[in-house]
Amino acid sequence: MNVRALLNAPATARKGDIVEIRATVQHPMETGFRPGADGRVLPRNLVRRVECQFEGQTVFAADLHPSISANPYLAFSMRAVATGTLVVTWVGDEGFKHSESARIGVT
Amino acid sequence: MRPRAGRAGPGLAMALMLVISAAFMAALTPAWASGKDTRRSGFEDMGRSTQALQLDDTQNPAWLWVNDGQRRFKADCASCHADGGAHSLRGAAARYPSYDVQLNKPLTLDQRINQCRVRHVQAAPLAAESDDLLALSAYVALQSRGVPVQPDPDPRSQPHRERGAQLYARRMGQLDFSCAQCHDQNAGGRLAGAVIPQAHPTAYPIYRLEWQGMGSLQRRLRNCMTGVRAEPFAYDSDEFMQLELHLKQRAAGMRSESPGVRP
Numbered sequence: 001m002n003v004r005a006l007l008n009a010p011a012t013a014r015k016g017d018i019v020e021i022r023a024t025v026q027h028p029m030e031t032g033f034r035p036g037a038d039g040r041v042l043p044r045n046l047v048r049r050v051e052c053q054f055e056g057q058t059v060f061a062a063d064l065h066p067s068i069s070a071n072p073y074l075a076f077s078m079r080a081v082a083t084g085t086l087v088v089t090w091v092g093d094e095g096f097k098h099s100e101s102a103r104i105g106v107t
Numbered sequence: 108m109r110p111r112a113g114r115a116g117p118g119l120a121m122a123l124m125l126v127i128s129a130a131f132m133a134a135l136t137p138a139w140a141s142g143k144d145t146r147r148s149g150f151e152d153m154g155r156s157t158q159a160l161q162l163d164d165t166q167n168p169a170w171l172w173v174n175d176g177q178r179r180f181k182a183d184c185a186s187c188h189a190d191g192g193a194h195s196l197r198g199a200a201a202r203y204p205s206y207d208v209q210l211n212k213p214l215t216l217d218q219r220i221n222q223c224r225v226r227h228v229q230a231a232p233l234a235a236e237s238d239d240l241l242a243l244s245a246y247v248a249l250q251s252r253g254v255p256v257q258p259d260p261d262p263r264s265q266p267h268r269e270r271g272a273q274l275y276a277r278r279m280g281q282l283d284f285s286c287a288q289c290h291d292q293n294a295g296g297r298l299a300g301a302v303i304p305q306a307h308p309t310a311y312p313i314y315r316l317e318w319q320g321m322g323s324l325q326r327r328l329r330n331c332m333t334g335v336r337a338e339p340f341a342y343d344s345d346e347f348m349q350l351e352l353h354l355k356q357r358a359a360g361m362r363s364e365s366p367g368v369r370p
Contacts, residue, residue, distance in 0.1 A: 004175055008165035026171045029319075070319035071168050 310367025
């Protein structure tokens with residue numbers, strides 16, 4: 001299945017501005033505690049870590065746990081210092097890995 | 108101390124009866140049937156943070172499906188239904204369910220999308236309630252955002268609409284409730300902690316926080332039916348199509364807001 005993700009960052013910003021980054025990824029976030037229709041516990045399937053890098057430098061990271069909803073949505077802010085590419089990477093159980101990138105033009 | 112009815116006299120008893128019967132009539136008359144339009148979308152009963160989630164396209168999780176639908180639409184549908192072209196789908200979703208001449212009955216938007224795939228794209232129909240179909244219908248519904256709901260004017264849809272109105276008023280399930288009892292007579296009241304909405308289907312398909320995913324109007328209706336311990340109608344059954352025709356008639360003129368977010 002192809003992974004669906006949303007990454008929203010302003011296309012342009014003024015140098016020194018604080019900009020908001022919003023990231024959503026489609027993921028079941030199965031806790032590992034719930035029984036399925038057949039009564040057996042569904043295996044845990046979580047996004048374990050979200051990392052955001054701006055031109056190779058980590059600007060935000062979070063560890064996710066079973067209480068986070070499906071399709072987790074995260075918003076955070078960063079200071080725009082230079083033009084560059086933002087890459088958000090979601091890594092999880094069962095070999096899950098997905099990246100989205102967005103370019104921020106700083107003037 | 109108990110008040111004694113005998114003391115009040117016949118005049119007061121009559122007045123009381125009048126007040127009670129007036130209240131009873133008011134309860135029976137749907138809110139939207141009175142002169143001033145008192146219809147409200149379920150959107151207005153949501154918390155502010157849920158409203159914000161729907162209003163901002165960069166936060167609305169339904170966009171996970173919309174983006175996918177757009178990709179599919181460009182691949183399979185855009186050669187006929189180009190935006191701004193003769194077969195543009197702007198406003199189309201607001202008119203469904205709509206009468207289909209070939210099948211000789213009204214079709215819901217999802218059924219119409221599948222018919223279009225079979226007849227014109229020569230592709231297999233998508234399974235009801237699948238992510239693929241929800242993605243397409245979410246993208247098509249987005250083309251009608253802001254457009255008032257327009258019930259199908261075809262007179263051949265009318266018998267189905269009347270059947271839908273009957274279903275809406277019919278008691279069902281072990282709890283023996285009809286749709287109308289909650290959504291006309293007790294709309295605005297509370298069922299446990301949740302406000303009972305007036306049930307206007309203006310935002311479907313919706314991202315429902317409880318589902319942690321996207322779902323169609325039929326999924327929502329099946330939810331209500333299991334809630335009253337009734338056996339839900341099957342997906343794509345005529346009953347659901349007829350109910351939707353009736354619901355769209357009730358919501359005529361209200362603004363489409365798909366894809367919505369609901370708690």
